[in-house]
Amino acid sequence: MRQNGSTGAEIIQALIESSDTYESKTEYSKEKWLKKKQEKYYTVVEVTKPSGYTLCNCYFKKHHKKINGLRPDSLANMLLKTNINAMNKSVFVIEETGGLLVGAVAERMGGNGVLINMCVKENPNIALANFFNLGEDNFSVICNLQYKELLSISKGESLIQPVENIDLTTISDEKRRQILTLREQRTKKRIKKREELEAAVHDGVQALIIAITGDALPYVKALWPFLRPGMPFAIYSEYTQTLIECHEALKRSEGAIDLDLSESWFREYQVLPNRTHPLNGMSGGSGYVLTGLKVKSELGEGALEALVKGTAIPATPQPSTSTATTTEESGPNKKQKTGHEDQQ
Amino acid sequence: TKMALLLPKKFIEVGDPVVLYSGRGNIQLIRIEPGKTTNGKHGNYPHDALVGVEYGSKIVSKHGSGYVHALYPSPELWSQGLDHRTEILYASDISIITMYLELKPGMVVVESGTGSGSLSTAIARTIAPTGHLYTYEFHGPRAEAAREDFKANQLDKFVTVTHRDVCAEGFHPIPVDAVFLDLPSPWTAVPHAAKVLRPNKRVCSFSPCIEQVQRTCLALVENGFHEIRTIECLTRPFDIREIDAESGHDIRKLAKKRAREGVELSVTNYPRKTHCVTVPRASIKGHSGFLTFARKMLPESK
Numbered sequence: 001m002r003q004n005g006s007t008g009a010e011i012i013q014a015l016i017e018s019s020d021t022y023e024s025k026t027e028y029s030k031e032k033w034l035k036k037k038q039e040k041y042y043t044v045v046e047v048t049k050p051s052g053y054t055l056c057n058c059y060f061k062k063h064h065k066k067i068n069g070l071r072p073d074s075l076a077n078m079l080l081k082t083n084i085n086a087m088n089k090s091v092f093v094i095e096e097t098g099g100l101l102v103g104a105v106a107e108r109m110g111g112n113g114v115l116i117n118m119c120v121k122e123n124p125n126i127a128l129a130n131f132f133n134l135g136e137d138n139f140s141v142i143c144n145l146q147y148k149e150l151l152s153i154s155k156g157e158s159l160i161q162p163v164e165n166i167d168l169t170t171i172s173d174e175k176r177r178q179i180l181t182l183r184e185q186r187t188k189k190r191i192k193k194r195e196e197l198e199a200a201v202h203d204g205v206q207a208l209i210i211a212i213t214g215d216a217l218p219y220v221k222a223l224w225p226f227l228r229p230g231m232p233f234a235i236y237s238e239y240t241q242t243l244i245e246c247h248e249a250l251k252r253s254e255g256a257i258d259l260d261l262s263e264s265w266f267r268e269y270q271v272l273p274n275r276t277h278p279l280n281g282m283s284g285g286s287g288y289v290l291t292g293l294k295v296k297s298e299l300g301e302g303a304l305e306a307l308v309k310g311t312a313i314p315a316t317p318q319p320s321t322s323t324a325t326t327t328e329e330s331g332p333n334k335k336q337k338t339g340h341e342d343q344q
Numbered sequence: 345t346k347m348a349l350l351l352p353k354k355f356i357e358v359g360d361p362v363v364l365y366s367g368r369g370n371i372q373l374i375r376i377e378p379g380k381t382t383n384g385k386h387g388n389y390p391h392d393a394l395v396g397v398e399y400g401s402k403i404v405s406k407h408g409s410g411y412v413h414a415l416y417p418s419p420e421l422w423s424q425g426l427d428h429r430t431e432i433l434y435a436s437d438i439s440i441i442t443m444y445l446e447l448k449p450g451m452v453v454v455e456s457g458t459g460s461g462s463l464s465t466a467i468a469r470t471i472a473p474t475g476h477l478y479t480y481e482f483h484g485p486r487a488e489a490a491r492e493d494f495k496a497n498q499l500d501k502f503v504t505v506t507h508r509d510v511c512a513e514g515f516h517p518i519p520v521d522a523v524f525l526d527l528p529s530p531w532t533a534v535p536h537a538a539k540v541l542r543p544n545k546r547v548c549s550f551s552p553c554i555e556q557v558q559r560t561c562l563a564l565v566e567n568g569f570h571e572i573r574t575i576e577c578l579t580r581p582f583d584i585r586e587i588d589a590e591s592g593h594d595i596r597k598l599a600k601k602r603a604r605e606g607v608e609l610s611v612t613n614y615p616r617k618t619h620c621v622t623v624p625r626a627s628i629k630g631h632s633g634f635l636t637f638a639r640k641m642l643p644e645s646k
Contacts, residue, residue, distance in 0.1 A: 046571075048639075049544065051446040073440055073577050080439035083418045085469045086449040087350040108470060110449030206352065228354070229400025230415045240582070244620045247584050252612070257413055258368060261622065262581040264436070269574040269634065271561045276554060288582075293365075295413050296401045 008042030015041075028275060050133050052079075052104035059100060059128070060286075067097040067128070068211055069238045071286030073264045075104055078234040081291040082207040086110030090200030091207040092227070094118045094219050099126030101211050102142060103134065111137035114197045116205065117144045118223065120212060140189055143197050147222060153201045154226065160194045163187050204228025208294075211236040217245045221308045224255065225301060227294045235290045243290040250292065253303035259292040349465065349497045350472055352416040356394050361497075363421045364389060364403070364412040371425040373417060386410030419469045422497070423462040429486050430459040433526070436579045437550065437632055438466045441524060444637050445546050449474055451521040454540060456480035456510045456533065459526065461490045467524075468494075468502045477503045478518065480510045515540045525549040530556065531563035538567040543642045552633045560636055569638035570645075576634055582622040589617040 001011050015037055016022050025033060048054055056072040064070075084091060084105055090113055095101040106115050106129065117124060124144055149159055166184070171177040200206075208227050210216050216235050227233065233256075237243050243261055250256040264286060268279045297303045349361075356362055356376060364372040366386050374382050374391070381390045387405020389412065394403065399416045415421060420435060433441075441463065447453065447470045458464055458481035467477050481487035487507040494503045506516070511529055514536035522545055523537040530549040537547050547569065549560045557574055564572050585594045595614050602609040 051448075053443050053446050072443060073436075076439040076443035077436070077579075080435055080442060080466070081420065083420065083469070085350065085472065086474075087469075087472060088352075107448055110474065112449075204354070229398060230352070230413075231400070232418070240622050244584055244622060248586070248620055257365060260368075260581060261584060262579045265578040265580050267576045269557070269576070271557055271572075271574050271636075273558065273562075276558055293413075293415065294400060296398065298402055 002041070008038070011041045012037050050131050052100075052107050052132070055128065055131055056100060056104065059098075060283075067100045068095075068213055068236075069287055070097050070100065070211060070236060071264070071266065071283060073266045074236060074286045074289055075101070077262075077264055077289055078209055078211070078236060078291075079104060079108060081234045081289075082209050082232045084108045084207065086112045088206045089113045089196065089203070090116060090205045091209065092116050092118060092205050092223055094120060094210045094212055094223075095126075096120060096212045097128070099128035099130070101209065102126045103129035103132040105209065106134055106138055106141050107132055109138070109141045111141060113141055114143050114193055114200055115141045116197060116200070117142055118150070118219070119144055119146050120219075122146075140193060143193055145197070150201060150223075150226065153198050158198060160191055160198070163191070201226055204231070206231050208233035209236075210234070213238070214242075215245070216242045217249060217308060220246050221249070221304055224294070224304050229294050229296045232291065232293050236287055237290075238287040240288050243288055246290055249304060249308050253297055253307045254299050255294060255297040255304050256292040257295050259290070261288060261290045263288045349417055349419055349422060349499060350469060352399065352418070354398060356397050356399060356414065358395060361417050362394060362399075363415040363417045363425065365415050365421070366410070366412045369424055371421060372412075373422065373425045381406070384412070386412055419465045422465060426460055426462060426493075428460055429489060430457075432460050432462040433550070434579075434629070434632060436577050437635065438463055440575070440577050440635060441548055441550075442466065442470055444635070445522040445524065445548050447471060447522060451475045452518065453477045453522045453524070454480070454515055454520045454537070455524045455526075456515075457482055457526055458487060458490045458505060460486075461493050463524070463526075464490065464494070464503060465497065465499065468499045472499075472502050475502065478506065478516060478520070479503060480506045480508050480515065482507075482509050510536060521545050523547040528556075529559075531559040534560065534563035534567050534569075538569070538640065541640045543640055546637060546639050549636045550633045551636070552631070554634065557634045557636055564636070564638045568641050568643075570641050571639040572636065573638070574634050574636045576631070578629065578631075580628060581625045583625055584620065584622055586611070586614075586618050586620050588614075589619050 001014060053072060056075050059067045060071050086109055091105060093102055093105055093115055102117055109115060117126065153159060166180060168177055168181055171180060205226050206228055208223060210219055216237060235243060235246055247259055247261060267282055270277055270279055358376050358378060360376050362374050362376060364374060364384060372382065372384055376391045376394060378392060381388050387407060387410040389403060390406060394414060397414060399414060401414055402411055403414050404411045449471055451471045452475060453467055453471060455464060455477060458479040464477060464479050471477065481490060484507050487505050491505045494500045511532040519542050520540050521542060523541055525533050527533055530551060541547060551557050561572055587593060588595055595618055596611055599609045599611045
């Protein structure tokens with residue numbers, strides 16, 4: 001019937017008529033049977049705007065490995081504990097969730113401040129951040145940074161390369177002038193963001209969020225000196241082992257308070273008259289999250305570093321072109337069009 | 345203008361809010377006043393000694409008997425220390441509400457009831473600086489107390505408190521991007537929510553009892569909502585211990601016990617094999633409320 005172009009309603013009607021047992025079913029059974037048939041033959045598609053909520057739900061159901069098993073409630077918990085908002089100036093993000101975490105954080109920053117995306121691998125895969133439909137302003141908070149660049153900035157170097165000013169009035173071709181004007185505006189914005197980034201490195205970054213697949217402690221240790229005292233951090237892992245390590249190191253170095261290791265328990269309900277009960281299927285877990293607040297350690301600035309000897313961030317290969325220049329697109333994955341460019 | 349809860353500073357100055365943190369749930373929120381001293385469980389803390397100190401520092405009490413950490417009050421810390429005029433929403437539910445209502449900067453949000461203002465503060469943080477929260481409270485004195493709190497935290501720019509019974513009278517006729525209901529009879533407020541909520545935007549109702557949830561879901565269906573989901577979310581915290589692999593004893597507790605007996609036992613150089621383990625906390629919050637979310641359909645979709 002499908003191939004002949006019958007509508008879903010017609011197919012279901014035919015199924016009802018040909019069913020031996022339909023009439024003898026109870027009202028509730030009929031409803032359940034109909035619902036099942038509708039799911040199969042009467043597909044309704046809903047077009048929804050993407051958001052952290054819809055994207056995380058979607059990816060958790062279909063491709064949860066791509067997002068490191070991060071369930072919406074765990075993501076929500078991390079965003080709350082790290083106080084992400086549009087008034088903050090900076091946040092460190094280290095993620096291996098394909099860009100979901102970066103997008104979800106950027107979504108809450110309203111175009112203000114810098115989201116310092118620390119690159120775990122040379123070319124950070126934050127493709128999912130493009131699906132948030134953030135718009136150019138919101139997307140512009142995302143700044144990729146290599147660890148060696150962070151160290152250079154902290155030593156007083158500036159990685160911002162001055163850009164030659166082109167006198168636009170000398171360009172006669174209207175279209176070319178428009179393109180160059182736009183490019184100049186974009187470059188100015190990028191430079192401004194890089195300046196904010198470098199200021200944040202000196203001033204102390206206001207939050208640290210980590211969601212990677214391997215050990216988190218080397219990254220915590222490396223970024224710890226740049227996190228401002230009193231500011232929150234949240235570390236997600238599918239396993240407790242690395243979080244226990246971080247907890248012990250932070251506790252022993254007296255560098256953190258309000259330490260909390262938790263998992264999130266999440267259950268959905270079917271709510272129908274006389275048939276309300278939790279759904280039979282349930283997500284078994286979504287990792288663990290360690291949160292806390294950095295404090296100034298009585299044992300000194302280098303206490304954590306000294307305690308955790310011999311654990312260094314894996315060396316990243318030398319990039320062929322510097323990612324710190326602002327004349328190039330220093331956004332995610334140059335090959336892919338970033339979302340805002342389509343909104344010309 | 346300084347926005348106290350939303351622009352953390354580095355150094356403490358006169359007039360600044362400071363959280364004196366001495367353990368989870370053990371916080372005191374103070375405002376620096378010259379000449380004043382705050383007395384707490386862990387000693388006395390003269391305010392003058394805090395001026396110029398960096399937030400995030402350990403502060404030893406006046407007579408050295410105890411210490412606290414001085415922190416900048418985030419909305420979460422503020423909630424931990426606030427006056428519970430009503431049962432408050434905890435981080436677990438607040439985090440879900442924030443995400444599942446798709447809250448972001450610039451949104452206009454409606455909430456009822458205001459209660460102690462813990463969720464209101466969290467919402468204001470997420471939608472600032474360009475958004476606005478209209479919060480409605482049925483209880484007069486509570487509405488006034490909330491208004492004063494928001495003013496003290498310099499959130500009054502983002503939050504308008506209205507003393508009103510929204511179930512009877514509805515909301516201000518301003519189109520909004522999200523509605524949150526924490527009411528005894530939320531199903532009576534659902535039609536009012538439907539009137540002010542923009543299409544494709546979301547509503548959330550928080551109810552402790554399943555009977556309330558059932559009536560609310562029916563009301564949502566009848567008032568042009570779809571994507572109706574009822575969920576429950578709890579936090580399962582773990583304690584982390586280091587235990588002696590053979591005896592199973594918590595070595596930190598053991599070291600303290602030995603110290604009382606006059607025997608030295610090092611934790612950092614414990615003589616035998618140890619394991620770092622996680623143990624689920626013995627007693628936890630098992631229920632706060634059910635959260636029901638729904639999305640308003642486009643008028644033509646009904």
